[in-house]
Amino acid sequence: MTTKPAAALLALALLAVVATRAQPVASPTVAEAIAAVEAAPDSLAAHDTLLRVHQKAIRANYGTRAALSEPFVQKYREWLARTPHSLGLNYGLGSLFYSLEDPRAKPHLLKVVELDPKQAKVFQMLSFDAERWGDEKGASDFMLRAAQADPASPDYAFYYASGLGRVNPSKWESASLEVARQFPTSERGAQALYWLGQRAPTESKRIAIWEQALGQFPPEKFNWTSSAMPGLFDAYLRTAPAKALAFAQEMERAGGKDPKAWADRATLAQAFLDARAFLGAGKTAEASALLDKLPVDRRSSNARLLTLLRAEITAGAGNVQAAYDSLAQRHAATPEDETRTTLAGYGVKLGKTPAQIEADIWTRRDAAVKPAPPFDLGLYTSDQKLSLASLRGKVVFVTFWFPGCGPCRGEFPYFEDVMRRFRGRDVVYLGINGLPEQDDYVLSFMAGTKYSFTPLRGTVAVTGSTGYVVRGYPANFLIDRDGRVVYRDFRAHDAESNLGLQRMIESLLDRTPAAQP
Numbered sequence: 001m002t003t004k005p006a007a008a009l010l011a012l013a014l015l016a017v018v019a020t021r022a023q024p025v026a027s028p029t030v031a032e033a034i035a036a037v038e039a040a041p042d043s044l045a046a047h048d049t050l051l052r053v054h055q056k057a058i059r060a061n062y063g064t065r066a067a068l069s070e071p072f073v074q075k076y077r078e079w080l081a082r083t084p085h086s087l088g089l090n091y092g093l094g095s096l097f098y099s100l101e102d103p104r105a106k107p108h109l110l111k112v113v114e115l116d117p118k119q120a121k122v123f124q125m126l127s128f129d130a131e132r133w134g135d136e137k138g139a140s141d142f143m144l145r146a147a148q149a150d151p152a153s154p155d156y157a158f159y160y161a162s163g164l165g166r167v168n169p170s171k172w173e174s175a176s177l178e179v180a181r182q183f184p185t186s187e188r189g190a191q192a193l194y195w196l197g198q199r200a201p202t203e204s205k206r207i208a209i210w211e212q213a214l215g216q217f218p219p220e221k222f223n224w225t226s227s228a229m230p231g232l233f234d235a236y237l238r239t240a241p242a243k244a245l246a247f248a249q250e251m252e253r254a255g256g257k258d259p260k261a262w263a264d265r266a267t268l269a270q271a272f273l274d275a276r277a278f279l280g281a282g283k284t285a286e287a288s289a290l291l292d293k294l295p296v297d298r299r300s301s302n303a304r305l306l307t308l309l310r311a312e313i314t315a316g317a318g319n320v321q322a323a324y325d326s327l328a329q330r331h332a333a334t335p336e337d338e339t340r341t342t343l344a345g346y347g348v349k350l351g352k353t354p355a356q357i358e359a360d361i362w363t364r365r366d367a368a369v370k371p372a373p374p375f376d377l378g379l380y381t382s383d384q385k386l387s388l389a390s391l392r393g394k395v396v397f398v399t400f401w402f403p404g405c406g407p408c409r410g411e412f413p414y415f416e417d418v419m420r421r422f423r424g425r426d427v428v429y430l431g432i433n434g435l436p437e438q439d440d441y442v443l444s445f446m447a448g449t450k451y452s453f454t455p456l457r458g459t460v461a462v463t464g465s466t467g468y469v470v471r472g473y474p475a476n477f478l479i480d481r482d483g484r485v486v487y488r489d490f491r492a493h494d495a496e497s498n499l500g501l502q503r504m505i506e507s508l509l510d511r512t513p514a515a516q517p
Helices: 004-019 030-039 044-060 062-082 087-099 105-115 120-133 136-149 154-167 169-182 187-198 203-216 223-239 241-254 259-280 284-288 303-316 320-333 337-349 354-368 406-422 436-449 495-510
Strands: 376-378 385-387 395-401 427-433 454-457 475-479 484-488
Touching: 030 044, 030 062, 044 062, 044 087, 062 087, 087 105, 087 120, 105 120, 120 136, 120 154, 120 436, 136 154, 154 169, 154 187, 169 187, 169 203, 187 203, 187 223, 203 223, 223 241, 223 259, 241 259, 259 284, 259 303, 284 303, 303 320, 303 337, 320 337, 320 354, 337 354, 376 454, 395 406, 395 495, 406 427, 406 495, 427 436, 436 454, 475 495, 484 495
Parallel strands: 395 427, 427 454
Antiparallel strands: 376 385, 395 475, 475 484
């Protein structure tokens, strides 16, 4: 191919970017990468090298990624105009678009697997791209073809098993266990067990799965098992505190990752056991002396357990008001049935009516709320806009997302389960796409998944410093009938967090809005 002027322009554009960095240009140079593609256009390795050059430029100036990508796109267009059926050139442009999560990737990637059905890597790309289009069955089928094309790969086997959780849940567990069996030396095997435990429907199931991970994939060698072990400790503390203590001590002695954290967990478990024993014996003073050894980490799955224990100790020592206050503060931020029931019991001891207890909770909530930043955003289904002001008097659930966001897509089924409970009530469910370059995915995603949120076109104003200050995706907010953000930074990933979201929405629905001006 004789395209040196275009190649030179592309090289100059990228070198200008790299030159702004106080680092030497990586080897090979841009011009060398282009020359390698021109010399062997069907060499996938050559295209991968050129893509790495492109990605280096993107990392250096992410805010201008669209402009930086355009010279590459135009170059590939020129090449493909001469040889439209080139496997390598379709792979190169498809990979470029795919790396940008650009909807234009699909036809080029499909062309590659049409020309060579053994391209497992490209089937994986097509699978992830299908998820952005909302085609979950297609995503599963593509990943199965990737696994069939390369059965020795733990990556494709894991992703196929993981995807079954959405399209065929009855087979998800067995497929995940098979990944762990088939790939006993791979992180993917440990990862499969991590997620089986994380999403287990019962405590006993979670413990059994993570104990299997502990035995089969030692935490000192496998990061995913290491990540599961604090959760296993938490589960033990809830169900068998003595076992939690022994486990923490064992992990500390093993001297693996973060032995100090395990020493702290052992101290916590011992204090938990001692406090329960003291309370059972009526020794509240001794139990009170342990309060400092029972810290509450809000990120822990045992935050409620420990908050309730601390309140019980405090009340047992005669300070019912302090116990009441601690639970009112927790329930204000995180509505929970068990916390509410215990709080009500302390309220009765203080002579409070249910209405007074509710007022106390809302006093604490009101102290933390902020006005929701206004917005007037475009719909995807028409040329109309939807403003937050027009929804005054309704509870508004807002999630900031984008089609390429895996964690966002992972939350949607849980959100949908909650929102079904509020059909016909004054609750509005909005999804604001934070990446306009992925607009072309949105309507297809909605049609394929049948999710019920109203998709809106995000803007820099709504996600930026004068808006909702979205620093990562997903970002979730609940706005009350008076247009105030009451709850934020919550997630939904299991039955318990789903119930928490349900209780949040109910708390906003049950409160009478302020009089409108």
